[in-house]
Amino acid sequence: MKTIVCIKYVPDTSEAEVKVNPDGITVDSSRFSFDINDADNYAVEESVLIKEAKGGEITVVSIGPKKSDVMIRMAMAKGCDKAVRIEDDRIAGHDPLMVAKVLAGAAKGEEFDLVLTGCMASDDGHMSTGVALAEELGVNHASMVKKIEVLDGGKIKVSRELEGGLMEVVELELPAVITIQTGINEPRYAPIRGIREAQKKELKVVKLDDLGVDPASVGPDASQIILEALYIPEVESSAEFIAGDPNEKAEKLASILVKGGLI
Amino acid sequence: MSAESQTFTERYDLLGCIQCGRCTGGCPVTVRANLNVRRFVNDAYYEEKLDELARQAEIWDCTACHTCAVRCPKGLKPLEVLLGLRAMIIESGKVEPTVRDALQSVLLEGNPWEKSRAARSDWMEGLDVKIAEPGVPVENLFFVCCTIAYDPRVQAIAKNIVRLLNKTGVDYAFLDDSETCCGSEVYTLGEEGLFEMLVEDNTEYFNEYSAKRIVTLSPHCFTTYNVHYPDLNKPVIHYTQLLDELLKEGKLVWKGDLPKKIVFHDPCYLGKQGGVYDEPRDLLKSIPGAELLEFERCRERSLCCEGGGGKMWVESESKKERLAETRIKDAKALGADIVAVACPFCVLTLEDAMKGLGYEEEMRVAEIMELLGEFIEA
Amino acid sequence: MGNVLVLAEHRQGVLRDISFEMLAVAPKLAADMGGEAMVLLIGSSMDDMAKKAAGYGVKVMVVDDPLFKDFNADKYQKVLSALIDDLKPAVVITGHTAQGVDFMPALAVEKKLPLIAEVIGLEYAGGTLKATRQLYSGKVNATLAFKPADTYLVTFREGAVEAPAPSSAGTVEKLDSPLKEDLPYRKFVEYIESEVGDVDITQSNILVAIGRGLKEDKNLPLIEELAKAIKADIAGSRAAIDAGWIPHDRQVGTSGKSVKPKLYIAMGISGAFQHIAGIKGAKTVVAINKDPDAPIFAVADYAIVDDMFKIIPKLTEKLKELKG
Numbered sequence: 001m002k003t004i005v006c007i008k009y010v011p012d013t014s015e016a017e018v019k020v021n022p023d024g025i026t027v028d029s030s031r032f033s034f035d036i037n038d039a040d041n042y043a044v045e046e047s048v049l050i051k052e053a054k055g056g057e058i059t060v061v062s063i064g065p066k067k068s069d070v071m072i073r074m075a076m077a078k079g080c081d082k083a084v085r086i087e088d089d090r091i092a093g094h095d096p097l098m099v100a101k102v103l104a105g106a107a108k109g110e111e112f113d114l115v116l117t118g119c120m121a122s123d124d125g126h127m128s129t130g131v132a133l134a135e136e137l138g139v140n141h142a143s144m145v146k147k148i149e150v151l152d153g154g155k156i157k158v159s160r161e162l163e164g165g166l167m168e169v170v171e172l173e174l175p176a177v178i179t180i181q182t183g184i185n186e187p188r189y190a191p192i193r194g195i196r197e198a199q200k201k202e203l204k205v206v207k208l209d210d211l212g213v214d215p216a217s218v219g220p221d222a223s224q225i226i227l228e229a230l231y232i233p234e235v236e237s238s239a240e241f242i243a244g245d246p247n248e249k250a251e252k253l254a255s256i257l258v259k260g261g262l263i
Numbered sequence: 264m265s266a267e268s269q270t271f272t273e274r275y276d277l278l279g280c281i282q283c284g285r286c287t288g289g290c291p292v293t294v295r296a297n298l299n300v301r302r303f304v305n306d307a308y309y310e311e312k313l314d315e316l317a318r319q320a321e322i323w324d325c326t327a328c329h330t331c332a333v334r335c336p337k338g339l340k341p342l343e344v345l346l347g348l349r350a351m352i353i354e355s356g357k358v359e360p361t362v363r364d365a366l367q368s369v370l371l372e373g374n375p376w377e378k379s380r381a382a383r384s385d386w387m388e389g390l391d392v393k394i395a396e397p398g399v400p401v402e403n404l405f406f407v408c409c410t411i412a413y414d415p416r417v418q419a420i421a422k423n424i425v426r427l428l429n430k431t432g433v434d435y436a437f438l439d440d441s442e443t444c445c446g447s448e449v450y451t452l453g454e455e456g457l458f459e460m461l462v463e464d465n466t467e468y469f470n471e472y473s474a475k476r477i478v479t480l481s482p483h484c485f486t487t488y489n490v491h492y493p494d495l496n497k498p499v500i501h502y503t504q505l506l507d508e509l510l511k512e513g514k515l516v517w518k519g520d521l522p523k524k525i526v527f528h529d530p531c532y533l534g535k536q537g538g539v540y541d542e543p544r545d546l547l548k549s550i551p552g553a554e555l556l557e558f559e560r561c562r563e564r565s566l567c568c569e570g571g572g573g574k575m576w577v578e579s580e581s582k583k584e585r586l587a588e589t590r591i592k593d594a595k596a597l598g599a600d601i602v603a604v605a606c607p608f609c610v611l612t613l614e615d616a617m618k619g620l621g622y623e624e625e626m627r628v629a630e631i632m633e634l635l636g637e638f639i640e641a
Numbered sequence: 642m643g644n645v646l647v648l649a650e651h652r653q654g655v656l657r658d659i660s661f662e663m664l665a666v667a668p669k670l671a672a673d674m675g676g677e678a679m680v681l682l683i684g685s686s687m688d689d690m691a692k693k694a695a696g697y698g699v700k701v702m703v704v705d706d707p708l709f710k711d712f713n714a715d716k717y718q719k720v721l722s723a724l725i726d727d728l729k730p731a732v733v734i735t736g737h738t739a740q741g742v743d744f745m746p747a748l749a750v751e752k753k754l755p756l757i758a759e760v761i762g763l764e765y766a767g768g769t770l771k772a773t774r775q776l777y778s779g780k781v782n783a784t785l786a787f788k789p790a791d792t793y794l795v796t797f798r799e800g801a802v803e804a805p806a807p808s809s810a811g812t813v814e815k816l817d818s819p820l821k822e823d824l825p826y827r828k829f830v831e832y833i834e835s836e837v838g839d840v841d842i843t844q845s846n847i848l849v850a851i852g853r854g855l856k857e858d859k860n861l862p863l864i865e866e867l868a869k870a871i872k873a874d875i876a877g878s879r880a881a882i883d884a885g886w887i888p889h890d891r892q893v894g895t896s897g898k899s900v901k902p903k904l905y906i907a908m909g910i911s912g913a914f915q916h917i918a919g920i921k922g923a924k925t926v927v928a929i930n931k932d933p934d935a936p937i938f939a940v941a942d943y944a945i946v947d948d949m950f951k952i953i954p955k956l957t958e959k960l961k962e963l964k965g
Contacts, residue, residue, distance in 0.1 A: 013777040014921040016379060031381035033372050097749055124776050126758040128746035135750035140826050143743045162739040169830035183844050188356035189363035192456030224755030229784045239944040249945045250955035256943060258963040261800035262904045262925055263847060263871040361896055414914040578896040618853060619880055
């Protein structure tokens, strides 16, 4: 099984204060810590589990800066074999359809049976790139997958996680793009000695031109959407303390939960 | 197995063991868990058994308190056999997610708490803190510790030290957010490669500073630097040692009094492992009105709180009473009002135990610096 | 004509809430764009659902064929692809759901149309359609504008708006299925219900978490009743696990599990740093604690300072009442 796993280097903003830069369309990332996107981490583990069971080779593909190499080396320490990192500031990163075209450009240079990627990026959360990538490559796909079984005869059986915990089981012909939901496995740790060993593996850093992707076809002009503004929504800055006697407090909380669609 | 060319037997001097059992006999964890460290030292001699031994859940029960090492008549460190077995699991990558995330956070952000490096010195906000610069001479270079830097419960240790130092006119400086984990828990969790990297990087980092000595706030950092950093070009002391010097020089003057019974809990990394017993006691005794009590199990016989050895990230399966609870009950029996400690982990484990026992109304767990902070003259 | 086509979503014979929520947005948008809102239903034996959807005063179009008995992203894509050509809608809206996300991006690529996903608001002004969506788990909002295109594709977030009440009866029209034969390369196999009693709290949507404040296990039924009323799983702090109130695998925190529920209700949990680290991924945190200085309040979105036992019975009762 030849697998491509597409991963993204994302900021962890769960605890950090997010500030919009004066340009109005980017955020100040100077205080963020960065790591592999959560769902992509599960995709890496799944690719390694499949390789351990069925043999084969795994290629990591990522669009990102030099400092994301540590994330790629960690994936290699876990068992990925080689990597392509695309570093090019001409990509309209706000549009997943453009990102998918770039990834497709990288994938087309590789032989593959399976492309795995996280079902969602924790920063912009479109949940679109993987499924768009499948269409760009002209192959099958299934999204939000919580289980993969490799069947005989060039097929796989996957379980898609639907709302409410229901699983939709689907059979697909390979090659296919599968977007991985968190929880499909338990990602392993990449020990430092493994990361050091992984320095020997091939990591190609390329530009769009190297992939044969026309920069004009994936840039802001090619994108059909424009990022006009980012702003901090005026909610949830701090806790809303619910006042009243115990009964009033309970009633108010109940109505907040129901009206807010939280339950 | 690790990449070392030494065999397990050579590395841990297993043939030096006479199987006297003093290690297991003194191991505080045995009352809670099924851990028999003597047996591991015995069985690890058989190379073919190592994989199986590494898979035993008990190897994660060790708190690295070093009681076994203190008691060993042959001068061995039986616990390190357990850490060596942990290392085999770490190398396989198949570790508990909590351990994985803590270790990865040390690599990426320099702390095991999954906090952003950029936030490491946020505790300094609103304080007048002198920041060290490489090459600029300073007497006392402070190392804060990841837990004190990020956990709001114990940040007062650092904040109060700064207030006290500013008051006494001691020459000091703190590191900025480039300060990186000492690796104490990385070492005990068995991530040998990461620990080697930290030793190398931190040694180089510290050696660029023209400081007379390094002062740590946590005993874990104190012992780790003293034991595992052979190439540091300056001595490392614990802050209670510095304050004790100041006390003896008459530079510490307290305002107000504390008419309470205080019992001091010796942190394993300060006492058994660091040999520092008297300084914290002298500091506590200097508080006007305070009466210092002693646990029956004190000094080198002090009972471990189970905060070390990576236990912040590995929960015991045992349902039996936590050692911290035993300790708090002992303190209660002594009639102590305050359990004083000198370690952030001890604060967390003992306070948790105190709350669990429902003693919050009548008793308090406090780090020495938290207590002293209340008596610094404005 | 600026028609807005809403793809109604259904599963196992029932229309899902998102179908109606989209009808809170589509009619106004269509009016602004000079067209009308229409609902598309794809499935098999759809009469009842079609009637129900038409009860919202919209025109409902139905592609009804046994081939669509079960959801299949590729089939949906083929139908929508053909209907976009036929009907030329100005906007196609689907839910940002396990269905919508499984074909809309592919449809966008196929038809070379723009897509904005997980939208929470849409506005058409001065000839431009703009969408609001969120980044960084809701910490930042983004305004995105579509460049002019024949059809704009949108997936709409579930629960972002309230569904309107049914109004007048609309019309139902059956369309010919553009799909004539089954697809060999993607087959629906079955649905599997999640196993009960085998809870993985890292996957829970709603968690009711207990801490030391529970005091004793005889108080547990109170919590269980609340959890049942809101379909929540029960988790806890280390204190709750230590006390043996709940199983070990329900522990949240650095020595337990990191969870990411939509809603986390912390009751009698003070919120030690080591616990809070495990709920970073929670979307909304509700904290009930009698200590006004409990650190849990620093990460809470909604807070009640009170004895949890005075709050829970009434809360459960009220929630049951409101949820009907």
